[in-house]
Amino acid sequence: MSVRFVVGKVLGAFATLAFVLVFNFFLFRVVESNPVATLYRGRNLTDAQRDELTRQFGLDGSKLEQFVRYVEQTLQLNLGRSYATNRPVIEEIWAAAPQTIALVGVATVISMVIGILMGISAGWRRGTTQDRVLTSTSMATWSTPDFWLGMILLTVFAVQLGLFPTGGIEDPTSGATGFAKLLDQAWHMALPCLTLAIAYVGEFALVMRSSILDVMREDYLTLARAKGLRDAQVRDRHAVRNALLPSTALIAINFGFVLSGAIAVETVFSWPGLGLLTTEALRGPDLPMLQGLFLVFSASVIFFNLVADLLYPLLDPRVRYS
Amino acid sequence: MSAPLLAVRDLAVRYRTDEGDVPAVRGVSFVLDQGETLGLAGESGCGKSSIAGALLRVLPRGTEVTGEILLDGEDVLAMKPGRLRAVRWTELAIVFQGALHALNPVQQVGSQIAEAVEIHGQSLTQERVAELLELVGLPARRARDYPHQLSGGQRQRVLIALALACNPRILVADEPTTALDVMVQAQVLALLEQLQQELGLAMLFITHDLSTLTHVCRRIAVMYAGRIVEEGPSEDVFSRPAHPYTAALAAAFPVIGDPAFRMRPSGLGGDPPDPRAIPTGCPFHPRCPVVRDECARTDVELWPVADGRRAACVRVLDGPGAGTA
Structure with missing residues (x-):
């Protein structure tokens, strides 16, 4: 892998990020009317107070001046202050991110492993009952709306059966610490995590299945079989390795969507992560918060795309040397 | 008399497709003894590569293979999976x-060769890989290359080394020179010939190039529409074909320096028959330059032409000297 290749990909990622930065600014200026008037509707503000608030929100001056200030501040990781809490947006995001990373990260890893295994066994036994069951299950779960699934699971397992808590990240009354606290949080995470895992697993399974089908008729599999390898060895050593290559991109992109991936499900389960933060910010609308969240979500997708681009040559020698 | 090394009897291969069954091989028999070389020639789609796949049972799942493939008298088609895996490659x-x-x-190509060695329980794998690569004229350091780093000729050498990894007694070469440059083709052929003789291998050489076979193989069999239509010593078959199809196939390759070929290049009109709709009688009759009325009705079989020669054409029944060439 040449230095030039890496530098090119990294520069490309930064260029995309720069575009997002600009786009993000104008997107929120297009929808915005007058936040000061919206937020303080019905209250009597003096002109001086109004001007002061406008200045605090960074809405004074021309659009160009605002833009220059926005870029300067963003480069210093200052994403402005939330209208709702008046705390810095970056702090709010920083506080909510770990919960989302834990929830969606675990769900993505679980669904990835199970989905890939499902895809391999479905594709390798194409046309059998096993394939049909796995494929139709994948189709069904993939097309199920995740918030709907979440509400069903919540109703059945939390409300009716009482096996799981109905929401939140921990029991505020227990006062548990250390490992017990962690266990309590895992228990709270179980249902939203299951919801997301079910919602994600189908995509992994279907993509892996079609990758397996693509390599099925390759001559090197016939050769491997002719050499005297067992069916499972042919599959694991030769078919899966080659079939995983096209799935790498999908996997990386899915990790990019970890941060933004659970807006609906976090809301259903009141999981205090970035998704819930987004829903709350939308109600305001808390524009600086939304603007900051959008930027962080985009940056995460761009970053993992870059990871995919850089990972691919390590997995495929044909790309590595060309 | 002991059983021959490889005896194929009445082999038939039918592929199952969404558009119905496709009979690719329709009753093929031949014998290959220790150290012998047999060439199998024919146009693409005549079933010759299906035979190669059938010998080790590596055709796509669901393909129907019938007949007998006797390896030292033991039927490959009746082997249990474990026995079959042990026989494959060794x-x-x-x-x-x-x-x-x-x-x-x-x-890496080296690990693909090593895999065959390891599967069949031999030790000293790395030494063996180096030895095999040198045997086919490649430096041992090539073992660490990936396939795309090698030229076509080098890849073909790797595949020959790979085939020899477990000291097999029979080598089946399935179009080993197709899509190579002419010079590289000659090198690969020479290598196969040399290895066959040095190692005393029995070799089944499959190609569409009849002229190649006459160099490498002592005997050849010509296939058409899933059947053998002519067989015999290669020089005789090539120079004095008894079947009009063999004659056409032989004529399709120019004899360098023969002015007659330059003036009148010959080829065979039409296409090989669709395996799903094979003509009645002699399947070659719609394309045959010397067709007779009876050909569409007569079921041809391999009739003796001369000592060790047989052909599936009604003309051989006319008696000696009735060749078509």
Whole structure:
């Protein structure tokens, strides 16, 4: 892998990020009317107070001046202050991110492993009952709306059966610490995590299945079989390795969507992560918060795309040397 | 008399497709003894590569293979999976066509050779890989290359080394020179010939190029529409074909320096028959330049032409000297 290749990909990622930065600014200026008037509707503000608030929100001056200030501040990781809490947006995001990373990260890893295994066994036994069951299950779960699934699971397992808590990240009354606290949080995470895992697993399974089908008729599999390898060895050593290559991109992109991936499900389960933060910010609308969240979500997708681009040559020698 | 090394009896291969069954091989029999060389020639789609796949039972799942493939008297088609895996590559190995995707693109070629050695329980794998690569004229350091780093000719050499990994007694070469440059073709052929003689291998050489076979093989069999239509010593078959199809196939390759070929290049009109709709009688009759009325009705079989020669054409029944060439 040449230095030039890496530098090119990294520069490309930064260029995309720069575009997002600009786009993000104008997107929120297009929808915005007058936040000061919206937020303080019905209250009597003096002109001086109004001007002061406008200045605090960074809405004074021309659009160009605002833009220059926005870029300067963003480069210093200052994403402005939330209208709702008046705390810095970056702090709010920083506080909510770990919960989302834990929830969606675990769900993505679980669904990835199970989905890939499902895809391999479905594709390798194409046309059998096993394939049909796995494929139709994948189709069904993939097309199920995740918030709907979440509400069903919540109703059945939390409300009716009482096996799981109905929401939140921990029991505020227990006062548990250390490992017990962690266990309590895992228990709270179980249902939203299951919801997301079910919602994600189908995509992994279907993509892996079609990758397996693509390599099925390759001559090197016939050769491997002719050499005297067992069916499972042919599959694991030769078919899966080659079939995983096209799935790498999908996997990386899915990790990019970890941060933004659970807006609906976090809301259903009141999981205090970035998704819930987004829903709350939308109600305001808390524009600086939304603007900051959008930027962080985009940056995460761009970053993992870059990871995919850089990972691919390590997995495929044909790309590595060309 | 002991059983021959490889005896194929009445082999038939039917592929199952969405559009119905496709009979690719329709009753083929031949014998291959220790150290012998047999060439199998015919146009693409005549079923010759299906035979190679059938010998080790590596055709796509669901393909119907009937008849007998006797390896030292033991029927490959009746073997249990464990026995079959043990026989694969140690008794019979296939040299696949290297220009295509016979090598795994993401594995070093050395480890693909080593895998065959290890599967069959031999130790000192790395030494063996180096030895095999040198045997086919490649430096041992090439073991660490990936397939795409090698030229077509080098890939073909790797596939030959791979086929020899477990000291098989029978080598099946399935179009090993197709899609190679002419010079490289000659090198690969010379290598196969040399290895066959040095190692005393029995070799089944499959190609569409009849002229290649006459160099490498002592006997040849010509296939058309899933059947053998002519067989005999290669020089005789090539120079004095008894079947009009063999004559057409032989004529399709120019004799360098023969002015007659330059003036009148010959080829065979029409296409090979669709395996799903094979003509009645002699399947070659719609394309045959010397067709007779009876050909569409007569079921041809391999009739003796001369000593060790047989052909499936009604003309051989006319008696000696009735050749068509």
